[in-house]
Each structure stands twice: as structure tokens, then as C-alpha cells.
Amino acid sequence: MIKRLKKLIEESTRLAVVMHQNPDGDAMGSALALYEYANDSGTSATVISPTPINENLLWMPHSEHIFIFDETLQSHQKQLQEFDTVVFVDHSSDGRNGSVSDYLTAPTEKRVFIDHHPSPNLEVAIAISEVESAATCCVLYEIFVALNAHISKTMGTCLYTGIITDTGNFRYGKGMAQLFRITSELIILGIDKEQVTQQIYYSNTENRLRLLGFVLNEKMKRVGNHAAYITLTEQEISSLNAKYNDTEDFVNYPLTIKDVYISAIFIEKDDYIKISLRSRVEFDVNLLARNHFNGGGHQNASGGRFYGTLQEATDLYSKNII
Numbered sequence: 001m002i003k004r005l006k007k008l009i010e011e012s013t014r015l016a017v018v019m020h021q022n023p024d025g026d027a028m029g030s031a032l033a034l035y036e037y038a039n040d041s042g043t044s045a046t047v048i049s050p051t052p053i054n055e056n057l058l059w060m061p062h063s064e065h066i067f068i069f070d071e072t073l074q075s076h077q078k079q080l081q082e083f084d085t086v087v088f089v090d091h092s093s094d095g096r097n098g099s100v101s102d103y104l105t106a107p108t109e110k111r112v113f114i115d116h117h118p119s120p121n122l123e124v125a126i127a128i129s130e131v132e133s134a135a136t137c138c139v140l141y142e143i144f145v146a147l148n149a150h151i152s153k154t155m156g157t158c159l160y161t162g163i164i165t166d167t168g169n170f171r172y173g174k175g176m177a178q179l180f181r182i183t184s185e186l187i188i189l190g191i192d193k194e195q196v197t198q199q200i201y202y203s204n205t206e207n208r209l210r211l212l213g214f215v216l217n218e219k220m221k222r223v224g225n226h227a228a229y230i231t232l233t234e235q236e237i238s239s240l241n242a243k244y245n246d247t248e249d250f251v252n253y254p255l256t257i258k259d260v261y262i263s264a265i266f267i268e269k270d271d272y273i274k275i276s277l278r279s280r281v282e283f284d285v286n287l288l289a290r291n292h293f294n295g296g297g298h299q300n301a302s303g304g305r306f307y308g309t310l311q312e313a314t315d316l317y318s319k320n321i322i
């Protein structure tokens with residue numbers, strides 16, 4: 001399978017590496033490392049993002065070359081038809097890359113996904129799905145090793161970023177033995193671990209921190225003894241001079257309360273409510289997202305959308321977690 005992947009990349013003249021919407025460190029890390037690998041192999045690769053990149057990830061190597069797809073531009077729609085081969089990274093289900101899939105014309109035989117999410121349903125010729133891995137970056141690292149590829153320091157930095165962001169800096173996730181082994185190998189490679197940590201964990205803006213203070217004080221509610229949730233409107237966010245992206249990771253704060261095991265954040269957008277769900281026990285928030293919130297993800301981290309009012313969304317959540 002991995003040899004077929006290598007052949008597919010080498011035979012491609014225009015390779016698209018597609019990330020999911022609101023790409024996180026793992027999507028960016030795997031896409032940008034693969035970008036460097038492909039270009040080093042003589043294949044012209046382009047990383048495609050369905051939405052703008054969160055500012056706190058723009059320091060990542062090669063991120064200045066990412067193609068931010070805008071569906072409203074016909075020239076962008078046309079550009080997607082130029083790619084003969086596609087690799088989807090860090091997602092493998094329909095709808096996760098917005099409308100990018102709708103405009104790509106590369107045939108199924110030239111499509112690949114590299115992922116670690118359960119229940120893949122994208123139609124591809126090569127499906128690399130490792131649900132026991134903590135990050136897509138771990139899956140990709142093993143692929144590079146199997147291919148005997150040269151892993152540069154910048155590729156290592158990209159992969160390490162995915163590793164720490166998908167595990168909350170080594171706190172949660174599957175495949176921990178693999179994760180620590182790969183981390184050790186990346187450190188031996190000479191990556192600047194400290195630089196990545198600084199960029200990811202010491203990059204708050206003052207406005208984001210003040211928004212967090214407001215959210216924890218005023219907007220966090222408990223459900224029973226073991227769950228909590230946060231609601232927020234875009235108006236509240238902008239009234240504190242913050243941005244939607246500033247809310248990333250807020251959903252994890254209620255989980256740090258001693259007895260809280262399930263957490264959610266509901267953010268009212270123009271025409272729907274964006275939901276992120278987290279748990280730190282057996283409780284499966286992937287199923288919760290799939291069954292009630294038009295989404296999915298992992299057992300302990302998932303997300304979705306709700307078409308209705310904030311009140312209806314939080315009622316549905318409260319009803320289904322107890």
C-alpha cells in the first residue's frame with residue numbers, strides 16, 4: 001500500500017494535499033510535511049485549506065504557500081480541476097473539507113487519505129486509516145520511515161506540531177507508546193521542540209485571554225454533577241474585540257473541573273450553531289455528535305452543527321448525556 005502511495009505521488013504532476021475545515025496542528029503538520037516530501041521527490045504539490053488558517057499556526061514551515069480555497073471565486077473552482085492526484089489528510093469523511101471535494105476532478109484511482117479518525121467514507125484508491133494512532137502526523141511519520149524518506153528538521157517540526165496539538169501536549173489520545181517513540185526519534189533528528197511549544201502554548205493575545213475570563217465567569221453552565229457546557233454568540237465574541245478562532249480550546253476548560261467528564265461549547269454563527277464536544281471518560285462524544293449534531297470525530301473529541309436555537313441545542317445536549 002505504501003509503495004503504491006509512493007508511486008502515485010511520483011507519477012503525479014500536480015498533487016493536491018487537502019486539509020479539513022479550520023485545520024488544526026495535526027492537519028497542518030501532516031499536510032506541510034507531505035508537501036515538503038512531495039516537492040523533494042520532484043512532484044509539484046499544493047496544500048489546500050477549505051477555510052482560512054488560524055493565526056497561531058501561520059508560523060509553521062511552508063504555511064505561506066497554502067492555497068486557501070474560496071468557493072465564491074470561479075478561478076479557484078477551476079484551479080481545483082488542475083490536480084491529477086489528491087491526498088486527504090487528517091480526515092476521511094464526506095463534508096469535512098467543505099466544498100473542496102465537489103470541485104476536485106481527479107479520479108478515484110488517484111485519491112488517497114491518510115488519517116486516524118473512525119468510520120472513513122471518502123472514496124479513494126488508497127485508504128490509510130490508523131485509528132489507534134494519536135495523530136495523523138504519527139501515521140505519516142511511519143509512512144516516511146517505511147519509504148526510507150529523508151525527514152528534514154522542518155518536516156520533523158511539522159510532525160511534532162501535530163503530535164502535541166492532537167494530544168494536548170501528551171495528555172490524552174491513543175497509541176501513546178508509538179507517540180513517545182516517534183517523539184524521541186524526532187528529538188534525535190534535532191527538531192526545535194522548545195520553539196514549537198512556545199508557538200503553540202505561549203501565543204495568546206490579550207483579547208483571547210480576556211474572552212476566556214468572560215466565558216468561564218459568565219457563560220459556563222453545569223449539567224448534573226459530571227457535565228458542563230459553554231454557550232457563546234458571535235456578537236459576544238466581537239464585543240470583546242476577539243475573533244471566532246480565539247475560542248479554540250475553550251471547550252477543554254470545563255473538563256479540568258474535578259468531577260466534570262463531559263464538556264461542550266455551542267457557538268451561535270449566522271445560520272447554524274457550531275458545536276465542539278469533549279470527554280475524558282468512556283463516554284463517546286463521537287456518537288453524540290453523529291446522532292444529534294450532524295458531525296463526528298473521536299470518542300473523546302468531536303464536533304458538529306445544529307440548526308436551531310442555542311436553547312434547543314443545549315437542551316438536546318443535556319438530555320442526551322445523562
Ligand SMILES: [Mn+2]
Nearest residue numbers: 026090136166
Ligand atoms: Mn488529527
